[in-house]
Amino acid sequence: MDDSDIKRLGEILITAEEEEELNTPDEHDHTETSTHQSYVTILKEGDIRSRMKEEIQRVSNTYSISKDDATLLLAHFRWDDIELHKNWSDNAKTVRESVGIFELERPLDLPSDDKNFYCGICFKIHSLERSASVSCGHRVCKFCWRSHINKRIKEIADVDWYGTLKCPYCPASFGWDMIESFACQEEKTKYYRYLFRSYVEGSKVIKCCPAKGRSCDVHLTPGSGNFDVLCLCLLSFCWNCSQDTHSPMDCESAAKWLRMNSSDYQDPNWVRENTVPCPRCKLRIRENQDWSLKMRCFPPCNYDFCWRCRGQWTEHGLDLYTCTHDEYEETVFGNMAEYAAGRYKDCHEKWMSNESLMQKAKAKLQQLHTDVIPDLSNKQLATVQQLEFIAEAWSQIMECRRVLKWTYAYEYYLGEDQVEKQAFLKLKQDNAEIPLEKLNYLAENQLNMLLDSDGPSENFNRFRSDLTDSTRITRNHYELLVRDLEDGLSNVVGASTSQRARNEDDASGSSSIHDDLF
Ligand SMILES: [Zn+2]
Ligand SMILES: [Zn+2]
Ligand SMILES: [Zn+2]
Ligand SMILES: [Zn+2]
Ligand SMILES: [Zn+2]
Ligand SMILES: [Zn+2]
Numbered sequence: 001m002d003d004s005d006i007k008r009l010g011e012i013l014i015t016a017e018e019e020e021e022l023n024t025p026d027e028h029d030h031t032e033t034s035t036h037q038s039y040v041t042i043l044k045e046g047d048i049r050s051r052m053k054e055e056i057q058r059v060s061n062t063y064s065i066s067k068d069d070a071t072l073l074l075a076h077f078r079w080d081d082i083e084l085h086k087n088w089s090d091n092a093k094t095v096r097e098s099v100g101i102f103e104l105e106r107p108l109d110l111p112s113d114d115k116n117f118y119c120g121i122c123f124k125i126h127s128l129e130r131s132a133s134v135s136c137g138h139r140v141c142k143f144c145w146r147s148h149i150n151k152r153i154k155e156i157a158d159v160d161w162y163g164t165l166k167c168p169y170c171p172a173s174f175g176w177d178m179i180e181s182f183a184c185q186e187e188k189t190k191y192y193r194y195l196f197r198s199y200v201e202g203s204k205v206i207k208c209c210p211a212k213g214r215s216c217d218v219h220l221t222p223g224s225g226n227f228d229v230l231c232l233c234l235l236s237f238c239w240n241c242s243q244d245t246h247s248p249m250d251c252e253s254a255a256k257w258l259r260m261n262s263s264d265y266q267d268p269n270w271v272r273e274n275t276v277p278c279p280r281c282k283l284r285i286r287e288n289q290d291w292s293l294k295m296r297c298f299p300p301c302n303y304d305f306c307w308r309c310r311g312q313w314t315e316h317g318l319d320l321y322t323c324t325h326d327e328y329e330e331t332v333f334g335n336m337a338e339y340a341a342g343r344y345k346d347c348h349e350k351w352m353s354n355e356s357l358m359q360k361a362k363a364k365l366q367q368l369h370t371d372v373i374p375d376l377s378n379k380q381l382a383t384v385q386q387l388e389f390i391a392e393a394w395s396q397i398m399e400c401r402r403v404l405k406w407t408y409a410y411e412y413y414l415g416e417d418q419v420e421k422q423a424f425l426k427l428k429q430d431n432a433e434i435p436l437e438k439l440n441y442l443a444e445n446q447l448n449m450l451l452d453s454d455g456p457s458e459n460f461n462r463f464r465s466d467l468t469d470s471t472r473i474t475r476n477h478y479e480l481l482v483r484d485l486e487d488g489l490s491n492v493v494g495a496s497t498s499q500r501a502r503n504e505d506d507a508s509g510s511s512s513i514h515d516d517l518f
Contacts, residue, residue, distance in 0.1 A: 042232055045196075048206060052199045055079070063088065068175035069101050069135075075162040075195065079202030100166060100173030102135040119144055121168055132181070136172035146182045149174065153187040161194050210242045211235040227251075230395075234362055236402065248485035249406050249413075253298060257409040266345040272337035278303055279310050281415025284340045292320035298413055300488055340416075347412040351405050358401035364444075365394040376451060380460050389464060393443040393471045396478075400436045403478050404429065410485055424492045425485075432481055435474040442467045 043051075059081075060070040076099045077084040087095050096102065116125050119141035126141045133139050140148070148168050156164065165174050179191050200206050209231040227239040228247055236245040238254075246254035264270045275284040278297040285295055287307060294313050297303040304313035309325035316323060373387045380387075407429055414421050446463050484491070 043206065048200065049196065051206075052196065055081075055199075059084070065101075066177075068177045071195070072099050072101060072162065072173050072175050074202075075198055079199055100135070100171045102137075102172055104135065104137050117141075121148070132178070134167050134172045134174045134178065136167050136170050138167050138169040138172070140168055142182070144168070145178065149179060149182045150184055150187050153179070153183060153191050156190065156194060162198070207239065207242075209233060209235060210237055230399075234365060234398075236399075245402060246406055246409075248403070248482045249410055250299065253413055254406070254409070256298070257412070262348050266341055266348065268338040268341040271341045271344075275337075275340070276307055276310070277336055277340070278415070279305050279312075281417050282336070283413065283415045284337075293323050294320050301415055336416075343416075344412060347408045350408040354401045354405035354408070358398055358405060361394055361398040361401060365391060365398060368394060372447070372451065376447075379453065380450065380456050382460075389468050389471070390443065390447065393439060393467050396471050396475055397436065397440055397443060400432070400439075400474060400478050403482055404432060404436075407432075407481070407485065421489045421492050424489060428481060428484070432477065435470070435477050439467075439470045439474045442470050 056067050056070045056074065059065075059074055060067045063070070063073075065073070073084055073088075073095070074081075077087070084095075115128055117128055117131055117139055118125055119131070119139070121140055121144040124141070130142050131139045132142055132145055149165075152165055162173070166172060167174065176191070176195075179188060183191065200208060209229075211231065211233050228236065228245045229239050230236045230245075237243065238245050238247075238251060241251040241255065243251070243254060243258065249257070264274070271284060275286050276295065277284050278295075278301060280303040281297060281301045283298060283301065285297060288295070293307045294316070295305050295307050297305075305311065306313055306316055306323050306325070308323040308327050310328040311325055315325070368391050373384055373390065376382070376387055376390075377384050407425065411422065411425055411429075414425065442463070446459075446467070450457055450460060450463060
């Protein structure tokens with residue numbers, strides 16, 4: 001793959017939304033990039049501010065109101081354009097009143113003579129030029145406006161913050177025109193921060209990166225595709241639930257897995273006392289925290305049964321705490337606790353080992369940009385840009401470890417009766433290691449050899465094409481794996497599954513990958 005191929009790949013991944021922007025001449029310099037894996041656009045704070053301003057301008061044009069009033073309206077409706085439009089068309093006057101934008105029939109507080117006026121806040125006479133008013137027309141001197149506006153902004157608390165920015169006399173709102181003219185720098189900054197945050201929170205297509213303990217001024221907006229997001233700070237998370245990226249698991253099961261206390265679930269006694277096996281799929285389910293008897297198994301099983309008698313819940317009444325059947329005798333299933341605990345332990349260990357390999361790849365990726373790539377750039381006389389393929393390889397390794405990690409949680413949630421699926425998954429997991437090991441070998445050992453050489457090495461071009469190919473092959477392999485698992489391994493049926501899986505994997509090219517390993 002040469003430079004032009006890489007560029008083409010980048011273009012394919014541009015989201016529809018971005019494409020629209022590219023086709024529209026734009027005064028702002030957007031520096032948006034799209035990540036390979038998630039079809040998510042990463043926006044810098046400046047890009048979002050531009051979008052916010054465009055939105056304000058658009059509403060101002062649509063309703064023929066000032067930008068100031070447009071901002072008040074948008075903040076009031078939490079930047080929900082549709083809601084604003086609906087209310088405005090129904091009754092613009094009511095909307096104006098509830099937001100605090102008045103239309104004066106005649107100016108209030110007409111001064112007694114043309115040059116001076118009396119300020120009712122500081123009880124002093126001022127010249128007329130030293131006064132200001134908002135849509136209500138209440139005249140207040142500039143000194144009083146200044147202290148009023150600063151005080152109000154200082155007092156801003158989270159809920160409905162914009163609703164407190166009012167005229168000293170009445171519910172007329174003041175917006176950013178007045179704030180620009182009268183607020184001190186600190187208060188201006190606070191106001192803009194709140195306005196910006198309300199825009200991001202109100203927007204359905206922009207989210208902040210949930211990275212903890214760092215101010216990541218990167219925000220994200222999804223395109224089509226899945227919910228996986230990889231931020232520029234290398235934090236990867238689920239767009240939908242903000243947990244760490246967990247595909248191919250669904251959000252709900254992933255949350256349950258993360259909440260499980262690993263030492264409890266590895267202890268057969270604890271498992272015996274605190275969980276029951278689903279009568280249909282044998283997966284062990286934890287008792288309800290409120291001690292109600294109705295149990296529901298995990299998806300896709302979703303079987304409803306009774307904790308006490310293990311019968312189907314449909315044979316019970318509406319009362320979730322009452323069972324009139326005989327209590328289940330803990331005999332056969334009781335012995336299964338040991339097996340369940342062992343199965344959990346096994347999955348959890350593999351989960352942990354992939355997690356630590358993922359962290360290792362992440363550390364490597366961070367180190368690449370600080371020392372490895374600049375060093376290699378000097379030795380091989382290549383630009384930093386031309387060496388991006390190495391970072392892409394490590395980024396792929398990180399993603400593979402993440403996916404593999406979740407396949408072990410996925411494995412745990414496969415019912416114990418789903419033997420075929422378990423065998424098939426095991427095979428998939430083993431096969432998935434093959435391209436990954438090769439990629440890892442190239443990205444680590446081969447790279448080290450280049451780093452050890454004194455000057456430009458003739459192996460560099462070979463290394464470059466091998467690593468780029470290997471990254472692509474591995475990416476395809478893992479994307480297929482994720483898709484298969486997200487489909488619930490639906491193509492697995494019957495007893496000869498393992499053989500079929502082997503054949504399928506051969507057909508998809510895994511064996512050839514295996515053959516040319518090392
Ligand atoms: Zn005054
Ligand atoms: Zn007023
Ligand atoms: Zn981030
Ligand atoms: Zn999620
Ligand atoms: Zn079940
Ligand atoms: Zn019962």
